[in-house]
């Protein structure tokens with residue numbers, strides 16, 4: 001494996017925590033409540049949600065309810081987020097309950113740090129929810145530097161502050177440094193990973209990269225010449241519940257199809273991890 005490794009670059013969603021489980025539970029709870037309270041069928045809500053997610057480039061869009069046409073029409077002149085606040089409460093409380101680290105993630109990162117390894121996180125999720133998850137799971141300060149997408153666009157006249165319901169001091173990271181990758185930059189673009197390593201003064205051979213997606217994470221690390229570790233425990237694409245994400249996702253149909261149709265054996269990870277802790281063997 002060559003040089004001694006001095007930096008871990010880790011994906012976050014479904015690598016350090018089960019993003020999908022938290023998303024699925026919270027989003028389904030919200031949809032169910034919305035459909036019951038508004039009388040709009042779930043299938044119609046899902047169909048109206050997809051283009052909004054695509055426009056905003058995320059499946060975690062804070063102003064979603066106010067932009068769903070059938071909900072708007074149902075409650076005019078009031079705002080859907082105000083009328084259907086119980087659906088939003090269901091979303092938030094399920095998300096809080098279901099967002100948890102995978103086993104031994106915290107211990108593994110602390111062990112690496114005690115051995116002088118720099119811990120970098122790189123996620124495609126938007127800044128706001130990523131910061132929330134890092135704080136919620138206790139990784140603020142355990143991750144040295146976070147690279148994420150910038151926050152999603154908001155409609156004119158809606159400030160991010162108006163969507164935040166807690167004290168301003170409860171937002172933002174205290175110890176982890178948060179840097180942004182360019183808007184519209186997506187994995188597996190190798191240029192982003194190269195730029196991250198340059199930015200931190202590291203070379204490809206200094207680094208280990210761990211992530212759950214063969215298409216996005218493993219192939220990106222491989223094309224940069226970084227030792228890739230596949231978080232196979234985080235794969236959820238085979239689960240029936242994953243179809244809900246496909247139906248409302250901001251991804252294009254082509255992206256969804258490319259992932260679904262990937263034949264096994266096309267992207268072969270260098271190291272397969274049955275738990276996050278296995279990266280310790282690579283340092």
Ligand SMILES: [Mg+2]
Pocket residue numbers: 011012013014015211212213
């Ligand atoms: Mg991931």
